[in-house]
Amino acid sequence: MRSCVSSTGGKSGVERLITFSLYYRHPPPPSTVKRKHTKEQQPTPLPANLTRLLNIQTTLQQALSHALATCALSPSSDTGIVRDVLTHISLTNYSGLSTTFEIDDLKRLCWLWQWDGKKLPSAKEADDEDEDNPFLDTPEAPPPPKDWSRGGMGFVVTPTTHFTRSGGIRVPAYGIGIEVEIDIDKDMGGGMAAVARWTADGETRKTQFKSKLEKWLKVRGPGLNPLPTRLPSYRLVE
Secondary structure, eight states: OOOSSOTTOOOOHHHHHHHHHHHHHSOOOOOOOOOOOOOOOOOOOOOHHHHHHHHHHHHHHHHHHHHHHHHTOOOOTTTOEEEEEEEHHHHTTOTTOOSOOOHHHHHHHHHHHHOOSSOOOOHHHHHHHHHHOTTOOOTTOOOOOSSOOEEETTEEEEEEEEEETTTTEEEEEEEEEEEOOOBGGGTBOSTHHHHHHHHHTHHHHHHHHHHHHHHHHHHHOSSOOOOOSSTTOOOOOO
């Protein structure tokens, strides 16, 4: 009679079948994968001077939105720009501003609005920018034009005047307005709908602005390095 066990000591076909059935009926527990617990990299906290600038940016957005709604101002379908919604002087009297606001603060904001967030301009690029900047405060600077504008990220800075009630006169000032994308093909027209789009993008702009501040820290390194005011450096129109 033939033995069920092979000469090599292996299992019979019946035994293999039983083992196979038991394996798939009660499979072994899966092996535990050990994951390395890595600490999530926390963003570098902003120093006090940059936190202050972020707060000014947030307050400026709120002041512009309030002024646009109160005065029913809206951009035209041609340019998407509303100039002189506020001036740098009227912003200092805004009740929501928790700190002082100076011209250098506006210069720093404008620099950040225009900055690509990648690298600082070289000395040559700064000089080229100065040549194109009619408001560089130097003795040899030519008389500035009256239709200049600077800005970015939905903000526009232009020359204007501000009426002082105490003196009853108009003084040179920086006008701060907004710029909204207008595209009829995308159903992005002008009017109050454009103002609503600008206001709705407030949190996005705040996030982008904060990201630029964080990138500034990476470019310049940690510490209380002040943002440049030389580029762009404007001169008020007389």
